[in-house]
Amino acid sequence: MGVCASLNSTIKTKGDDEKTDVESGDIGEIKEGDNEDTVSAGSNERSDIDDIYVTVAIDIGTSYSGYSFCFKDAWMGFKATTEPEEKVPTVLLLNPDETLNSFGHDAITTFNEMDEVNRRECFYITNFKLCLYRVSKLSFQTTLKAGNKHINAMHVFSLAIKHFMTMACDTIFNHSDEQSQVSDINEENVDWILTVPSIWTDSAREFMLESAKKAGIMPEKLRIVLASEAAAIYFRENELLEMVPESEEETGTTGFKYIMADIGGGVVDVCVHEVLGDQRIRELYMSTGGDIGSSAINSAYLIFLESLVGREIWTEFRTLHRKSYLDIINNYEQVKRTFSMTNDESLRLLLNKELAQTFSRKTGKRLKTVVSANFTDDSVRLSEDEEKLFINQSLMELFFCPAVDDILGKINKVLVECNDPDLSTLVLSGGFAESPYLQERLQNNLQIETMLVVKNACSAVLQGALLLSDLPPDFIQRRSRFTYGFDVTVPYIADEHPESLKFSDEGSDWCNGVYDKVIEKNQLLEYGQIFIRKRTGQALDPEKKHQERYASLWRSTNENPRFCLANxxxxxxxxxxxxxxxxxxxxxxxxxxxLIVGEIGFTVKRVDKNTGQEYETTMTFLQ
Structure with missing residues (x-):
């Protein structure tokens, strides 16, 4: 059963009706390699590697997106990875009937050239990836806002995935005939990888699985990988060996510990790894992060510009002069990428005369005069032609500080809580990782010995995802982000169990909804690991002999929940x-x-020891 297919298993919601003595719920644990043929929902089951000629990795980023591919046994034809500018803005333009009009730069250009009527009818969608982090309860009906309209979020994600599927296939099938394998490749010979942040919830990961299925990726052809882990593998394969002193060449990188921070436009993903003796990886600290990427800096700057001219004028300018508005954003993006703490001159930014003209027409004043009066310290000033904006170092830092301070806080918390003297290396990947200002702040404020930015930081996740395609699912030991347990029924104890969960049956008092913990939050887990809870009960009532029974799995953010209650x-x-x-x-x-540990999830299995019958389901997180 493939990963997406298994998520479609029929789910009924009803509490466990079995009665069990507390002592009878002993836990057993079967390590990988025991006689067990169940495939986990998160195992990302794939077809035989001998039948796969090409693997395509797709990275839908908050700000920029791209894809990369490699042929079996040969690295070749990387797309949107060797040069950061080859990635395209994550912008979709949809027609009024919600079909895809264009993506990336084409979407921006097409939308800018439209008249106002057509703009209102179309869907212009940006920054939609953040929805999967910020929406607490995702569902198949979750919507995104596009202007004054709403559109189904899964439809948008599936269109984005489908766009890169089409681009990748067009590139692969038109690849140089010098490669002997290419002529035999068709869509059945393509495996797909989607990258997701490790801090995403289970529901967000499942959302991507369903979006990929809707885009046309067969479940058995899909593998979901975590972005920070992909970047870590890229670092390990390309740069880690170079860091090993000659005196330690015999032991290699075994025992090496590092913090990996994947810092992009929207989400920051921080994890801590130790390299094991067989070159596998162990997670030392549960992944952390947040929506504190570089897009927050752009937003801060745009809010500042709006404050200069007023909301009404800014809205009119942004609506009627789309090209000039985007020119301002693109110019700021370029200045932002090179900004450093060592800048000692005012930064020159594009303003565009249309904004000053709109301001003058609306207020009867020159924008330059108003700015000069409001900023007497010359921290902000305009050129005489009002087409250039000059801001000083301190003001630029104010745009950076909220995001950078949050990133610093996340990494410093990891260092403090790990409290490990051997954890002294910080590795950065992602587009924002190349920011000189960010690097300087991290270097100056963290107690670390070594900080490095991986080569091709913008493409490290994509290239690492391709490297991961050749690794088995058990390449990493992860920390559980939740406490998992089963809902069980036990004999009622007056001083211990809530009255609200008490019920009587067959002459005895019972407590329903007791949380029988199986896996604790932050516990180390391995792929293929199986946790067992034994259950016993009786069915003496003739009516109950033919009733369905239920076994339900629960998760909690608490380490030791006692009952399956909201509090x-x-x-x-x-x-x-x-x-x-x-x-x-x-x-x-x-x-x-x-409870069987998969690559990105679990499978729940019930074995009836009386009949030998086996029942199986997968966890579902979408509402």
């Missing part, structure tokens, strides 16, 4: 429905609940 911050994420055999359940029954 315990719990959420039901998977339910197994068990049908009775024709003769009904036996008087005394025995079963096992199994």
């Amino acid at each position: 315990e911050e719990v959420q039901e994420v998977g339910v197994i429905v068990m049908t009775p055999p024709p003769e009904g359940w036996p008087d005394q029954w025995e079963a096992e609940n199994r």
Whole structure:
């Protein structure tokens, strides 16, 4: 069963009705390699590598997106990775009927050339990736705002994925005939990889799986990889060995510890790894981060410009002079990329005469005169022709500080809580990682010995994703982001169990909704690991012998939740429905609940020890 297909398993929501003595819920743990053939929902099951000729990695970023591909046994034809400018802005323009008009630079140009009527009818969509981080309860019906309209978010993501699928296939199938394999390649010979931030919730990851399926990627052809891990693999394969002293060549990189921070336009992803003896990776600290990327700096600058002229004037300028508005943004982006703490002169930025003219027409005043009066210290001034804006170093830093301070805080917290003297290397990837100002602030304010930016920082995730395609799913040991457990029923204890969960049955008092913890938050997990809870019960009532039974899996942000109640911050994420055999359940029954660790998720399995019947489901997080 492929990963997307398995997420479509029928789910019913009802509490577990089985009764179990507390002592009977002993946990068992089966390590990888035991006799178990269940495929996890998160295993990203793929077709046989011998049948795959090409792998394509797609990275839908907040600010920029791209794809890369490689042929089996040969690195070649990287697209949108060798040079950062080859990536395209993550901008979609949809027609009124919600079909794709254009993407990237083409979308920007087409929209700018439209008249106001056509602009209002179309959907111009930017920064949509942040939706999957900021929306707490994602569903198939989640919408995005585009101007004054709303559109289904999964539809938008699927169009973006489909766009890069088409571009990749066009490039691959038209590739140089000098490659002997190319002539035999068709779409069935293509495997796909999607990158996602490691700090995304399970529902956001599932959302991407469903979007990819909607875009036309077969479940068995898809693998989801975490961006920070892809960047870490790229770093390991390209630069880590160069850091090993000659005196340690025999042991290589074993035991090397580092912080990897993937810092892009929207999301910052921070993780901590240790290289193991077999070149696998162990996560030392649960991944952290937030929506504190460089796009926040752009937003701060645009808010500043709006404050200079007023909201009404700024809105009119942005609407009627789209090209000039975008010229201002693009110019600021270029200045931002080279800004450094060592700048000792005012920064020159494009303003465009249309903004000054709109201001003069609306207020009867020159914008230059108003700015000079408001900034007597010359921290902000205009050129005589009002087409250039000059701001000083301190003001520019104010635009950077909120995002950079947050990034510093995240990394410093990791250092403090890890409290490991061997953790002294910080590795940066992502577009914003190339910012001189960010690098200087990190270097000056963190207690680290070594900080480096990976080569081709903008493309490290894409190229690392391709490297990951050749690694087995167990290449990394991860920390659980939640506490997982089963909903069980136990004998009621008056001083211990809530009255609201008490019920009586067959002459005894029971407590329903007890949280039977299986995996604790921050616990180290390995792919293929199986956790077992044994269950026993009885079915003496003739009516109950033919009733369905349920086993439900829950997760919590708390380390030790006691009950499946809202105040315990719990959420039901998977339910197994068990049908009775024709003769009904036996008087005394025995079963096992199994929680199986996959590559990016879990599979829940129920084994009826009386009949040998096996039931399986996967966790579902979309509403």
